[in-house]
Amino acid sequence: MESTRILLEAHEIPTHWYNIAADLPSPLAPPLLPDGTPATPEQLSAIFPPAIIEQEMSAERWLEIPQEVREIFRLWRPSPLVRALRLEQALGTPAKLFFKYEGVSPAGSHKPNSAVPQAYYNREAGIKRLTTETGAGQWGSSIALAGQMFGLEVRIYMVKVSYEQKPYRRLMMQTWGAEVFASPSKLTETGRKWLAEDPENPGSLGIAISEAVEEAAGRADTNYSLGSVLNHVVQHQSIIGLEAKKQFDKIGLYPDLVIAPCGGGSSFGGIAFPFLGDKAAGDKRAEKLRAIAVEPTSCPSLTKGRYTYDFGDASGFTPMMKMYTLGHDFVPAGIHAGGLRYHGASQLVSQLYHAGLIEAVAVPQLATFEAGVQFARSEGIIPAPESCHAIRAAIDEALECKRTGEPKVILFNLTGHGHFDMSSFERYFAGSLEDFDYPVEAVERSLAKLPVVG
Numbered sequence: 001m002e003s004t005r006i007l008l009e010a011h012e013i014p015t016h017w018y019n020i021a022a023d024l025p026s027p028l029a030p031p032l033l034p035d036g037t038p039a040t041p042e043q044l045s046a047i048f049p050p051a052i053i054e055q056e057m058s059a060e061r062w063l064e065i066p067q068e069v070r071e072i073f074r075l076w077r078p079s080p081l082v083r084a085l086r087l088e089q090a091l092g093t094p095a096k097l098f099f100k101y102e103g104v105s106p107a108g109s110h111k112p113n114s115a116v117p118q119a120y121y122n123r124e125a126g127i128k129r130l131t132t133e134t135g136a137g138q139w140g141s142s143i144a145l146a147g148q149m150f151g152l153e154v155r156i157y158m159v160k161v162s163y164e165q166k167p168y169r170r171l172m173m174q175t176w177g178a179e180v181f182a183s184p185s186k187l188t189e190t191g192r193k194w195l196a197e198d199p200e201n202p203g204s205l206g207i208a209i210s211e212a213v214e215e216a217a218g219r220a221d222t223n224y225s226l227g228s229v230l231n232h233v234v235q236h237q238s239i240i241g242l243e244a245k246k247q248f249d250k251i252g253l254y255p256d257l258v259i260a261p262c263g264g265g266s267s268f269g270g271i272a273f274p275f276l277g278d279k280a281a282g283d284k285r286a287e288k289l290r291a292i293a294v295e296p297t298s299c300p301s302l303t304k305g306r307y308t309y310d311f312g313d314a315s316g317f318t319p320m321m322k323m324y325t326l327g328h329d330f331v332p333a334g335i336h337a338g339g340l341r342y343h344g345a346s347q348l349v350s351q352l353y354h355a356g357l358i359e360a361v362a363v364p365q366l367a368t369f370e371a372g373v374q375f376a377r378s379e380g381i382i383p384a385p386e387s388c389h390a391i392r393a394a395i396d397e398a399l400e401c402k403r404t405g406e407p408k409v410i411l412f413n414l415t416g417h418g419h420f421d422m423s424s425f426e427r428y429f430a431g432s433l434e435d436f437d438y439p440v441e442a443v444e445r446s447l448a449k450l451p452v453v454g
């Protein structure tokens with residue numbers, strides 16, 4: 001019997017990240033300040049170390065992965081590429097379905113792929129403390145883990161509702177030595193302002209980002225770290241697609257379709273961009289490759305948003321980025337895929353989508369859980385609610401292959417396991433999960449408040 005797991009050796013962990021900025025059809029639009037002038041590296045240095053700023057602005061195709069980072073990656077990388085043979089059989093599809101399983105990291109998702117290098121570059125720059133925000137807790141636990149590995153103190157502002165509803169994610173962060181506060185907190189101006197208006201404020205990702213940025217900007221020994229959206233995070237995540245390419249080489253296959261969930265866009269860019277790089281280089285195998293970003297219908301930044309300059313956070317602290325956005329003060333419905341509740345999307349993903357080089361689809365919540373349960377019952381792994389979005393789209397494509405008889409090779413990013421999300425499965429089984437329609441009016445209201453550049 002052939003194995004369904006395609007594995008790599010530790011020495012095959014990539015030595016360089018891929019940066020798609022080198023292969024864009026036109027240069028990336030720069031981040032701007034509200035007066036319309038480009039944000040400078042000096043301004044970013046209040047919260048980021050020099051190496052991260054350099055990566056953020058880099059148009060070099062290949063960026064070296066530090067040896068110390070590769071050594072930590074060995075704890076869980078290379079991650080397996082798995083042929084979902086039992087799912088194929090259950091669907092009766094001629095398609096070959098593969099998933100890259102990122103749930104093998106200690107934090108249970110792809111996010112440590114960027115948390116580890118971010119902690120490394122900050123320690124190299126003499127930084128002692130990191131602040132960040134977390135919603136559902138995936139990014140917070142990843143940065144808590146990475147901070148611990150490099151001897152950095154980590155302070156996490158966790159959206160208050162999650163802090164109360166997800167005690168196990170919080171305990172994970174505390175086990176790795178991080179301090180965790182419910183946001184809005186009394187520790188920052190921003191937090192105190194929101195609490196004065198409403199002591200019962202349940203918090204939001206936007207408020208938590210503002211608190212973490214405020215603290216980092218105000219202390220010389222402290223920097224801020226972000227878990228998605230920015231160019232350097234997308235570059236770090238390219239390790240997923242680079243490994244997958246080596247794994248496909250081993251079995252002499254190449255994907256026709258690459259599919260990933262899309263919140264801020266780093267897990268999508270991470271798996272898809274190395275293949276799009278082949279396409280840009282004229283590789284015949286990649287000629288007809290399609291890459292599909294999957295988002296929730298309740299927060300459809302790519303499929304329904306506007307391509308324009310907007311802030312990255314709710315308070316307007318960050319520079320403005322040119323991206324698909326639903327408006328920076330858009331508050332998405334409380335779907336269980338917390339990692340997909342972001343108003344915007346990576347500038348790189350946005351530009352490629354605008355140029356028609358990638359595709360996007362939006363899927364409703366219930367259909368994603370249905371797909372996730374079908375996946376768990378055939379492949380064993382219980383997926384994170386975010387990952388269920390990619391599974392939904394992959395199953396839909398596999399069923400389309402059944403109709404047409406095409407034996408396509410489909411690759412999707414299984415970004416994490418759902419072991420800390422079992423209460424959402426409980427609600428799904430109890431029939432109390434909802435589908436949320438596209439919130440036309442709320443989006444119109446927040447788009448009306450887009451910043452005016454210059």
Ligand SMILES: *Cc1c(COP(=O)(O)O)cnc(C)c1O
Binds near residue numbers: 416
């Ligand atoms: C954060 C998260 C996502 C979304 O990732 P982006 O890179 O922001 O698009 C997807 N899946 C899991 C499991 C996550 O934790």
